[in-house]
């Protein structure tokens with residue numbers, strides 16, 4: 001069985017031989033782009049090239065990119081653990097052409113790599129082509145269709161709509177049609193039941209999208225109209241864990257060697273067994289997935305915290321802690337113990353995991369201990385609330401109490417309620433949160449007011465009452 005590390009290497013070597021420069025993954029945590037907290041696709045780090053703001057050193061590059069899809073346009077968190085091929089953190093293999101080669105090469109190289117280098121059976125591959133869009137006045141992507149037709153049987157080419165087969169960077173900017181590659185990993189008998197690339201088959205959970213080839217050839221203008229770009233680009237992304245699943249003959253990403261060492265370690269530490277009970281399996285998958293996301297984020301310098309990207313990481317970790325607590329009976333910290341295995345396995349390609357191993361280990365341990373101090377009590381409170389509640393919707397102020405006093409992220413409360421068949425009054429929660437924010441905003445105003453640097457002639461201004469109902473005055477200084 002081919003090892004995942006060799007799968008990654010073969011990809012990079014293949015494109016390197018086709019004159020692509022191998023570049024490192026950009027950090028998963030983004031510090032300098034206000035529109036994006038985490039890298040969610042390989043193309044993110046090349047955005048400026050597509051926008052024409054910067055010129056690339058090399059017109060052809062290839063890499064594997066650490067991605068996180070838990071917020072914004074791509075949020076796969078709900079799927080993770082329930083299905084076996086969406087992760088929070090995953091690697092996206094990619095090759096790019098910045099104003100260099102276009103559809104013909106992108107398509108024929110993808111095919112060559114998958115069928116000749118990796119040896120995937122041609123008869124289990126389907127491809128999709130953009131069918132066109134009336135609203136944009138675009139016809140079928142005939143070029144892509146014809147290049148595919150020259151290499152795959154026509155009944156394996158499926159037409160896809162704008163939603164699935166037209167990529168846009170945002171409301172404005174570079175965009176273009178895409179072709180996706182899907183692999184049918186069902187057994188031969190299952191495949192024989194409904195042969196060919198029918199839509200029924202495409203929707204089957206075991207017909208998995210592995211690679212997306214985007215052909216950037218338009219610019220969407222502010223008025224919504226499309227114009228042809230002077231230069232055409234290729235942007236591709238292939239899920240490394242999904243590719244490993246296909247090449248290792250598995251039906252779940254978690255059965256590949258990307259995940260099995262961590263899963264074995266979870267089994268050992270928690271005395272549980274993977275593959276026996278669905279609820280246990282979901283918990284094990286979630287933990288195996290989430291520890292990667294959290295470890296890689298910390299290695300990039302993003303510690304769990306109460307705001308922004310830090311809170312996203314905290315939420316992911318607390319979600320994992322609760323899965324362990326409820327479904328694997330882990331009442332004490334244990335996730336941090338997985339860091340060693342994870343780091344050993346990934347450090348060859350991602351040395352930051354080895355370098356930051358101690359920090360990752362300690363931060364996760366501390367986070368686990370801290371949440372475990374309130375988790376049991378919070379769960380008890382939630383049980384009582386559910387018992388005493390009349391309808392199926394739990395009031396927002398209770399969720400707020402869980403958030404504020406017990407450290408339950410709102411999506412965690414919602415998830416637990418969903419498991420028990422209840423819903424949550426999200427609006428009520430938001431209102432309670434807003435109220436608290438206003439209270440603390442008034443408080444910080446006073447604090448910073450005290451430190452205002454400006455000199456001369458202070459005036460005292462009444463700004464409200466504090467929690468003890470004493471009037472609060474802010475000292476304001478006139479600028480000199």
Ligand code: ATP
Pocket residue numbers: 041069076085086087088089090092209210211212237238239240241242
């Ligand atoms: P899907 O339809 O399965 O959600 P996608 O169309 O959102 O995938 P793309 O944005 O096209 O994904 O990303 C390129 C490739 O990255 C996909 O073809 C897939 O192999 C992989 N990929 C996308 N999302 C995930 C994820 N959450 N976990 C693992 N791999 C993923």
Ligand code: MG
Pocket residue numbers: 074
């Ligand atoms: Mg998706």
Ligand code: MG
Pocket residue numbers: 209
């Ligand atoms: Mg898709």
Ligand code: MG
Pocket residue numbers: 180209212
């Ligand atoms: Mg896609």
